[in-house]
Amino acid sequence: MSAPDVVVCGAGVAGLAAACALGRLGQRVLVLDKQPVPAPVAKGEVLQPGSLAILHDWGVTGRLEAAGAVRLSRLVARAADGSPRMVLDYARLPAAQPWLLAHDYQSILAALTDALPEGVExxxxxxxxxxxxxxxxxxxxxxxxxxxxxxxxxxADGVSSRLRTAAGLSAHRQDYPxxxxxxxxxxxxxxxxxFSAYVTEGGLRLRYPLPGRRVRLYVQVAPDELRGIGPDGLRAWADRVLDGCAGLAPLAPSLRAGLEHRQVLPVSRSSARTLVAPGIALVGESGHSVHPMAAQGMNSAIADAHELAAVVRQGGTLAAAVVDHALRRYDDARRRNLAHIGRTSHNAARMITTRSWAGRRAxxxxxxNDRIRHEVMHTMSGLGVRRLTPLDRLHQIELLPDPRAARLPAWVDRAVPGDPAR
Incomplete structure (x- = not known):
């Protein structure tokens, strides 16, 4: 490649999505990553409808489905016995692809890589x-x-972004306990x-299917709960997990067989004060991160890439002054949405991971409440932010009765599938 127009640092989903989006504008894009091969991590495996619409335009969705990706019709919060407490039925969304799509992170990276335009290296x-x-x-x-x-x-170099720090940009990070x-x-x-999240006395248990009769299971643990534990201790630990969540009974044999092969992941949320400086933009976890409970992190990164390419296209040139103006517009558009998505994800996580009265009541x-549930589902799906009012919050925790609880929001009838309001 001759001198690139754009350098993307990081070849995770955020970086490859940015390269795909900018490369489709005809820009020469060079993607650099310090890892010789992608790390096998349990992350970023569930795509929301808003991301699927973008990836469909890039030719990625078809590649994933051809590779066996699993369609998930609902996001369900369940009691420990498996009975549903809150059901987000994605089939009711005004979207061309009203479902979630699940595949391994490495497979999503491969599909993005295969879809990169010719001008991307x-x-x-x-x-x-x-x-x-x-x-x-x-x-x-x-x-x-x-x-x-x-x-x-x-x-796009992750939550501990070296480039973010070197460019003088800061991010406030909070670790979950x-x-x-x-x-x-x-x-x-x-x-x-x-995509099912179980509310138990021991915290979150989260599961969803992957291709090939596989299931991803996350279990909330204390920071040192599994450190130094031997095979007998692991089996006893698994028994306690299963005893406390009867809804996981179908997974019991597979969990016991797979105890040795696990990853223990830290969980945090973060948000950069600004996503840009002259000549540089943050995408994905370099600029923001959320609790994985609501499946928002990877999807927000794809939306970052889409928005960044949109403002660059509107600028029409990569002259320095034009680029920096476009970056300010990108920052303004994304940070407003990301702040709301961050709050929604944090509130969803608190509902499931804590024993607070307010969380369980919400x-x-x-x-x-069918109306509020639809508003929350629309935001989480990535089809556009629907903000709850202070009155809605009182309805949500049922301190005030909601006369509209059994009705869908008024905007639903005006929504056009495949053309989400943003």
Whole structure:
């Protein structure tokens, strides 16, 4: 490749999505990643309808479905015995693809890579040391084997982003007081095709199917709960998990068989004060992260890439002043939505992971209120933010009766499938 127009640092979903979106504008894009091969991590496996609409345009959705991706029709919060407390029925959404789509993170990366336009190059095993500067703006990146100038730099290098820090951008991070133990279960008997979160006395248990009769299971644990535990301790721990969540009984044999193969993941939420500086934009976890309970992180990263390409296209040129104006518009558009999505994700996580009266009351109240449930589902699906009013919050925890609880919101009849209101 000749000198790139854009350098993207990070070849996760955020970076590849940015490369795909910008490459489709005819820009020459170079993607750099320090890892020689993608790390096998349990993350970013569920795509929301808003992301599916974008990925369909890029030719990614078809690749994923051809590779066996699983359609999930509902997001369900359940009691420990498996009975539903709140059901988000995605078939009721005004979307061209009213479902969730689940596949392994590595398969999603592969589908994005296969869909990259000809003007995009991916180089792995290349650490980026920092930004290049020119006239007070980022003008490329520094690597061990030389400097790479670019008209735009995209930081997609994760929650501990080196580029974000070097560009003088800060992100406020808050760790949750628990972690998630992730298990990949094999040879599982057929389950309902949904994304299910169980509310138990021990915290969150989350499961969804993956291709090939596999299931992803997350179990909320204390930070040191599984540290140094031997095989007998693991089996006793699994028995306690299953005893406290009868709804997981169909997974019991597969969980016991897969105890040794687990990942324990820290859980945090973060938000950068701004997503841009002159010459550089943050996408994905370099700019924001949320609790995985609501399946928003990867989907927000794809929306970042889509919005960034939209403002660059509208600018019409990569001249420095035009790029920096476009970046300010990107920051304004995304941070407003991300703030709301962050609150929604945090509130959803608190409903499931804590024993607070308000959280449990809000979960039950949302489950019984068709109107509010539809508003929440629309936001979580990525089809556009629907903000709840202070009065809605009182209805949600059932401190005030809602005369409209059995009716869908008025905007539903005006929505056009495949053309989400944003």
């Amino acid at each position: 991916v180089r792995r095993g290349v650490p980026v040391r920092g930004p290049l500067w020119s006239d007070g703006r980022v003008a490329g990146v520094r690597c061990d084997d030389g400097d790479i100038p670019a008209k735009l730099v995209v930081a 628990h972690r998630l133990a992730a298990f990949e279960l094999h040879d599982v008997a057929e389950l309902e095709p949904d 979960l039950a109240g949302t489950g019984r």
